[in-house]
Amino acid sequence: MNLSRSFAFALTVLLTQQIQAQTMPAPETVRLDELKLMEGFPPPADKQVTAQNFLMQFPNLRWAFHHMRELLPSRNIRRGASAPSVLSVGEDLRARIDALNFVGPEGNDLTFGQYLEATYADATLIMKDGKVIYEAYHEGMPAENPHMLWSVTKSFAGLIATQLLEEGILKADALITDYVPELKGSGWSGATIQQLLNMTADIDYSEVYADQESDVVKYAMSAGMLPTPEDFAGERDLYSYLPTIPADGQHGERFIYRTVHTEVLGWVLRRATGKHLADLISERIWSKLGAEQDAYLLLDSKGTEWAGAGLNATLRDLGRFAEMLRLNGRFNGQQIIDSSVIASIREGADREAFKASGRDYQPGYSYRNKWWISHNADGAYEALGVHGQMIHVNPAVGLVVVRLSSHPVATSAVTFPITRPALAALADMLR
Amino acid sequence: MNLSRSFAFALTVLLTQQIQAQTMPAPETVRLDELKLMEGFPPPADKQVTAQNFLMQFPNLRWAFHHMRELLPSRNIRRGASAPSVLSVGEDLRARIDALNFVGPEGNDLTFGQYLEATYADATLIMKDGKVIYEAYHEGMPAENPHMLWSVTKSFAGLIATQLLEEGILKADALITDYVPELKGSGWSGATIQQLLNMTADIDYSEVYADQESDVVKYAMSAGMLPTPEDFAGERDLYSYLPTIPADGQHGERFIYRTVHTEVLGWVLRRATGKHLADLISERIWSKLGAEQDAYLLLDSKGTEWAGAGLNATLRDLGRFAEMLRLNGRFNGQQIIDSSVIASIREGADREAFKASGRDYQPGYSYRNKWWISHNADGAYEALGVHGQMIHVNPAVGLVVVRLSSHPVATSAVTFPITRPALAALADMLR
Known part of the structure; x- marks a missing residue:
């Protein structure tokens, strides 16, 4: 890995x-x-x-x-x-x-x-x-x-999350899946809100913008940033795509920059606040x-x-x-x-x-x-x-x-x- | 007709x-x-x-x-x-x-x-x-x-058009095609700006909202109001669709309510004002x-x-x-x-x-x-x-x-x- x-x-x-x-x-x-x-x-x-x-x-x-x-x-x-x-x-x-x-x-x-x-x-x-x-x-x-x-x-999402931590609406050591149970089978299983915030949750996902094979392309297609090819078989919206991302290494050890962490944070913020x-x-x-x-x-x-x-x-x-x-x-x-x-x-x-x-x-x-x-x-x-x-x-x-x-x-x-x-x-x- | x-x-x-x-x-x-x-x-x-x-x-x-x-x-x-x-x-x-x-x-x-x-x-x-x-x-x-x-x-479009007529930026008796030559082969050929404003320009186009065969459905699909079926062969944007609408009767005789007239008016207004x-x-x-x-x-x-x-x-x-x-x-x-x-x-x-x-x-x-x-x-x-x-x-x-x-x-x-x-x-x- x-x-x-x-x-x-x-x-x-x-x-x-x-x-x-x-x-x-x-x-x-x-x-x-x-x-x-x-x-x-x-x-x-x-x-x-x-x-x-x-x-x-x-x-x-x-x-x-x-x-x-x-x-x-x-x-x-x-x-x-x-x-x-x-x-x-x-x-x-x-x-x-x-x-x-x-x-x-x-x-x-x-x-x-x-x-x-x-x-x-x-x-x-x-x-x-x-x-x-x-x-x-x-x-x-x-x-x-x-x-x-x-x-x-x-x-912006991180600033609001930090304010919600301060107010006790969000808990830093709570599991992501406490807020979004849909992610239980995904790579975010077992990771905390703080790990999500610092991008030290570990998932099997690559973000290389110049590589057409990188996972970030699937993300961009699910969000509607990029057009999908005719034979596209992937997910066509974020809530469908995010739970498909699998686990990788140990949470909390390394910072790896991945946009999907913040998409999950968005989901958490919505669930925590309605x-x-x-x-x-x-x-x-x-x-x-x-x-x-x-x-x-x-x-x-x-x-x-x-x-x-x-x-x-x-x-x-x-x-x-x-x-x-x-x-x-x-x-x-x-x-x-x-x-x-x-x-x-x-x-x-x-x-x-x-x-x-x-x-x-x-x-x-x-x-x-x-x-x-x-x-x-x-x-x-x-x-x-x-x-x-x-x-x-x-x-x-x-x-x-x-x-x-x-x-x-x-x-x-x-x-x-x-x-x-x-x-x-x-x-x-x-x- | x-x-x-x-x-x-x-x-x-x-x-x-x-x-x-x-x-x-x-x-x-x-x-x-x-x-x-x-x-x-x-x-x-x-x-x-x-x-x-x-x-x-x-x-x-x-x-x-x-x-x-x-x-x-x-x-x-x-x-x-x-x-x-x-x-x-x-x-x-x-x-x-x-x-x-x-x-x-x-x-x-x-x-x-x-x-x-x-x-x-x-x-x-x-x-x-x-x-x-x-x-x-x-x-x-x-x-x-x-x-x-x-x-x-x-x-709103009509009010602005009337103001532009008052200012001389638009001419009531000018031809629509003076502003939009792309419409020369279409049903709007020969019709005036005033006929466009009053919807008395005559075109071969039906606007029956509850009829799936009505031309208004083609219009709605070209504009992106309605999804297009997989085998859709029509135009997918307004500027492509409008010139395809053919002529019908004599301009200036009857009021028939047709949304596409106002899409053409929008085109005229943009051309007249930039x-x-x-x-x-x-x-x-x-x-x-x-x-x-x-x-x-x-x-x-x-x-x-x-x-x-x-x-x-x-x-x-x-x-x-x-x-x-x-x-x-x-x-x-x-x-x-x-x-x-x-x-x-x-x-x-x-x-x-x-x-x-x-x-x-x-x-x-x-x-x-x-x-x-x-x-x-x-x-x-x-x-x-x-x-x-x-x-x-x-x-x-x-x-x-x-x-x-x-x-x-x-x-x-x-x-x-x-x-x-x-x-x-x-x-x-x-x-």
């Missing part, structure tokens, strides 16, 4: 390198404002983005990631009836930050502006001590469009932040939320969310999340267990309750999503960064090595 | 009667709050509503009509950033109105409350002289959920009304709006819209639609041409620019949608009524005969 895992990660690296070398178009050749996707009534056939082609037929995701609910069913995360909260505006440091120099992963000189372009950024928000110092919608992305967040969704995840996020976070726009979660064919991947929100509303985290749960005149919940997440998890993941590009990190904890001197932590989505909180510097991207390659292995030194340089500039 | 039309309408009546007699469950047996549709994670199989079963498998539409975007792709109609406008509250007349007596279509004594139940009302708003006197969410429909409006959508209908409604109406919630339009598989059927909005926001109409286009401190546009619609169209439609349950009516004009002494006019959707404006009495329903039978032939005397009694009570 260890062997197969090592092989899977070697394969990731190999495939990623191949993709980079062979098919990754340079950012300046696939600018959103020049692609003219979905323009015209109807658009030309080669500019038509659909639920079938948005993800696998690059560059379609450059348009799709800020139009997801035009392709797929969705559930609103209501902002509520109150007025939007004020996002304070500070000195506009965009020009200075874009010109900021740092040394890239290959020892090359780069600027922060080049970094954003190299990660196919659609929109970027930077706040320092609660004030917006950088707000950019690159290449014409509309500011009011919610953007696909992929695995940043997990961090509510959809969209309603939990709305009631507990979105309506209290004073968000400007409703957010939304994408759904499978049976109306089940993609709890591990389906969140869409606007840049500015994510800025409010990140500020709330930086302020230990307090924002818009109220304590939204308990400060003890933020503290618990920031503690992180077992860094030795993390090493098993093969994520050498995140040295020193751990993964706790669906958050990436850097354990660096600034106490920085992150929510990350494929294709370049990121919420970064640096409490020591009073810095939050939200970046929304439509990178052609899914895995963070491609974006993170350049993101790390870029964020370090930004923190040093602002500290 | 006339024969086939007469036959089609005779068939409608026959099928409607059959449906009423055989399969229409009594309202009290299908109460929304007792059906428990889509409750549970997952819901039991017989309570599962999907994009495939929501419309044809009653009572699923009782839940679906206020959750449409959870089933299908949708495009937001933004409310904008300003605060919601105030909906003034008057004396609560709900109890008095529910007890209001009138004589039903079969000479039977009824109350207004019984009328609402008999039309499977989900939510009802009544305003008198600008004040809410009746606001009800029946059987647990959530107030904040946008509700499916079906052909009320047409009246904008989606959702954006036109947002910019010209929704953002100016001070709506509480974003509305939305449902989309086909290629992202094309159902311009004839796909609008969803909340009860209170539709109240704002209806008030704006009653006030000749002025609401929320601004002139939203030109008063001349409202006046033009209220003029109505040729009442002789209307008689060809076989809609004996709307005596004296005409249909102008996608609005139903009663030509009664009060100058009342309406937007109507299948399954019981209605916006009714009575300028003489200062009355507006919005009713959202989930009636098991599509055609207004079932709801309108009871709606007419009910609204007349309400107007008499309030005048």
Whole structure:
């Protein structure tokens, strides 16, 4: 089993390198404002983005990631009836930050502006001590469009789960199957809620985005992210698919990143509260932040939320969310999340267990309750999503960064090595 | 051709009667709050509503009509950033109105409350002289959920088209094919924009909701309203389907109600303005009304709006819209639609041409620019949608009524005969 895992990660690296070398178009050749996707009534056939082609037929995701609910069913995360909260505006440091120099992963000189372009950024928000110092919608992305967040969704689910742990509604050492008996015959049998939160429950499931044979493809087909081939014999919804995933090694020993853990967490949260995840996020976070726009979660064919991947929100509303985290749960005149919940997440998890993941590009990190904890001197932590989505909180510097991207390659292995030194340089500039 | 039309309408009546007699469950047996549709994670199989079963498998539409975007792709109609406008509250007349007596279509004594139940009302708003006197969410429909409006959508498209005529952006006597050359070989060849607006363009197309062989089924399948059978050979999107509809009689002679006319109008509006209908409604109406919630339009598989059927909005926001109409286009401190546009619609169209439609349950009516004009002494006019959707404006009495329903039978032939005397009694009570 260890062997197969090592092989899977070697394969990731190999495939990623191949993709980079062979098919990754340079950012300046696939600018959103020049692609003219979905323009015209109807658009030309080669500019038509659909639920079938948005993800696998690059560059379609450059348009799709800020139009997801035009392709797929969705559930609103209501902002509520109150007025939007004020996002304070500070000195506009965009020009200075874009010109900021740092040394890239290959020892090359780069600027922060080049970094954003190299990660196919659609929109970027930077706040320092609660004030917006950088707000950019690159290449014409509309500011009011919610953007696909992929695995940043997990961090929302994890934050709510941690709050429910604090309130005693959820028990860390309870079995997953206490909440979802349907999983008794599955790989999650015997695993605890905490193991689910830290992705140390062990299941026989591979998540290699660039491998068509990987289990993540079955997951994506069950959720409706990917079209199914004509002879598809797999499950066509999440509640049917999840119980089919078998056991692997010992629970609690290794962190291996698998989206289906968070789909199971979504199931647990719904069973524990009787509510959809969209309603939990709305009631507990979105309506209290004073968000400007409703957010939304994408759904499978049976109306089940993609709890591990389906969140869409606007840049500015994510800025409010990140500020709330930086302020230990307090924002818009109220304590939204308990400060003890933020503290618990920031503690992180077992860094030795993390090493098993093969994520050498995140040295020193751990993964706790669906958050990436850097354990660096600034106490920085992150929510990350494929294709370049990121919420970064640096409490020591009073810095939050939200970046929304439509990178052609899914895995963070491609974006993170350049993101790390870029964020370090930004923190040093602002500290 | 006339024969086939007469036959089609005779068939409608026959099928409607059959449906009423055989399969229409009594309202009290299908109460929304007792059906428990889509409750549970997952819901039991017989309570599962999907994009495939929501419309044809009653009572699923009782839940679906206020959750449409959870089933299908949708495009937001933004409310904008300003605060919601105030909906003034008057004396609560709900109890008095529910007890209001009138004589039903079969000479039977009824109350207004019984009328609402008999039309499977989900939510009802009544305003008198600008004040809410009746606001009800029946059987647990959530107030904040946008509700499916079906052909009320047409009246929004028609209102915008009339405003564009006023502004000279659209020309009433221009040919449809001047805007959409793709329709040159179709039934719309030679027809004008005004004929399209009044549904007097003549095409070989039948719209009989209860007939599985009717052309409206092909339309519904192309739009994604109905699932397609495995051997389906028809078009799977609106822009492919519309040009296939052939010519029939002489344009301009008869009003025959056909949804595809409004799908073509949607196409014309997009070509004339370069904008989606959702954006036109947002910019010209929704953002100016001070709506509480974003509305939305449902989309086909290629992202094309159902311009004839796909609008969803909340009860209170539709109240704002209806008030704006009653006030000749002025609401929320601004002139939203030109008063001349409202006046033009209220003029109505040729009442002789209307008689060809076989809609004996709307005596004296005409249909102008996608609005139903009663030509009664009060100058009342309406937007109507299948399954019981209605916006009714009575300028003489200062009355507006919005009713959202989930009636098991599509055609207004079932709801309108009871709606007419009910609204007349309400107007008499309030005048």
